[in-house]
Amino acid sequence: MGKCCLVTEEIERDLHRSLPEHPAFQNETGIAALRRVLTAYAHRNPKIGYCQSMNILTSVLLLYAKEEEAFWLLVAVCERMLPDYFNHRVIGAQVDQSVFEELIKEHLPELAEHMNDLSALASISLSWFLTLFLSIMPLESAVSVVDCFFYDGIKAIFQLGLAVLEANAQGLCSSKDDGQALMVLSRFLDHIKNEDSPGPPVGSHHAFLSDDQEPDPGTDIADLIRDSYEKFGDQSVEQLEHLRCRHRIRVLQGHEDTTKQNVLRVVIPEVSIPPEDLEELYDLFKREHMMSCYWEQPRPMAPRHDPSRPYAEQYRIDARQFAHLFQLVSPWTCGAHTEILAxxxxxxxxxxxxxxxxxxxxxxxxxxxxxxxxxxxxxxxxRLHIPPDLSQQMFLIWGC
Structure with a gap:
């Protein structure tokens, strides 16, 4: 705490972007409270640290809770209610986007049939899940969504997302491209009102309105939430968790395939080994890593898998694993001396x-x-046969 690092720099950069239109964050008191909560969470969970969109959620929590209460609510969201959402690969959000696509096909088949590529809708709706509608809906309406989320979990966001799509199905079906679909949804969401809100409206200001369009009369958030429960509330939490597990496997496999393709794309130009042989070597290398992680006794050492590293450096092996691979694939095996050479x-x-x-x-x-x-x-x-210290000195002096 109090130390400057990359995480604190990222937090500082986003502090003034957190609900800048709200009076509570137009002065140093509100900004300081937000800084303390985000920094405290980064200290508690360095694996997550800080990710964009956490500032928006925390800002809203601070409007309704004390700092310590806001901190523990943030812990619950990041570590329990939205697992794997807040990291650089946002695996959890991608899993829920994949689940959302399946729910669209099940509950809104006509819309799914018209929009052949549902990934466009998934990309548009990603911010719905990441910020619980806080970044794309007027604040006084979005807080009602957050209430439902804390009561029913991610189920509330899935069914509200389906209700939004159903309300705009006609406009989406007549859209000629993704840009028009984005305009339809943004205009609708920006004009969702909260008749029961005691405070003045605080809009999200994301709507797109052309000169020939009439102003949207707006939809009351209470009506939208009621529709979401009546029409799409039949999915149980257990069913959604089952879907999450199934789609998580697909998403992770997609990431692994992407990693492999990128690794080979980096390595192929630098070696003379045929690409098909490189693929087999990559699979052997990864298998050795996975075997050590899940089938062998854990050994204290640096983490072997770091997704933040370049693709070609993500999977790493230690000396014992290397010795095993060396015996399998090296042409320089020489009986009893193979282990020493490895x-x-x-x-x-x-x-x-x-x-x-x-x-x-x-x-x-x-x-x-x-x-x-x-x-x-x-x-x-x-270089393999000279002493290590001398080898290092010769490399520095002669580059050999």
Whole structure:
């Protein structure tokens, strides 16, 4: 706490973007409270730290709760009610978007049939889930949605999203492209009113209104919520959790496929190994990583999987895993000395001395063994057989 780091810099950057139209955050008192809650949460959960959209939710919580209460409500949302939403890959939000697409097909088949690619609707509705409608609906109306969310969980957001789409089905079906669909939904959401709100309207100011359009008379949030429960409230929490589990597998597999494609795209130009062989090597490398994570006794060391790293460096293996792969795929196996050679090769590849190597270093070494010129192979063998300290000094002096 009190230390400057990347997370605190990101928080500072977003403080004045959090409900800037509300009087509570037009002075240092409100901004300071928001800073303290967000910084405290980043300190509590460094794995999440801070993500955009957390500032909007926390701002609203601070309007209705004391700082400590707002902090624990934020903990509940980030860690229990919206799992895996607040990280750089927003896996949880992508899972719920995939579930939402299935619910659209089930409850609004005509709209689903007209819009062949439902991913467009999913991208439009992503902010509905990430900010619980707070960023795209007038605040005095959106707080009613947040009430429903704390009572019924994500179920309330799914059914409200379906109610919004149903109310705009005709406009969406007549839309010629994604831009028009976005305008239809933005105009509708920006004019949702709350007749029971005691305060003055605080609009979201996201509506698109052309000169030839009449002003939208608006829909009362109470009516919209009532419709959502009456028409789409039949889904139980257990059914939604089952859908989440099923779609999570698909989303994660999609991420793994994307990671693999990006890794190979980075590595292929730098080695002479055929792409089909590289794919098999990647699968072997990843399997070795997964086996150590789930089937072997855990060993204390640096985390092997860091999604924030470049694609080619996400999966990493230690010396024991490398020795196993070395025996499987290296052309330089030599009986009793194979283990020693594998250990020295790993030590040479571990240039940052964190006791882990990534896939790119692994295949680059294999490329020299299989496809390198004779002088490259002799150079590699020479570096493997000289003492580690001398090897490092020679590399710094002569680059060999």
């Amino acid at each position: 250990e020295r090769t790993f030590r040479l590849l571990d240039d940052n001395m964190d006791h882990l190597i990534e896939f790119k270093a692994f295949v680059s070494c294999l490329d020299v063994m299989y496809n390198g010129e004779m002088n490259e192979k002799i150079k590699l063998l020479y």
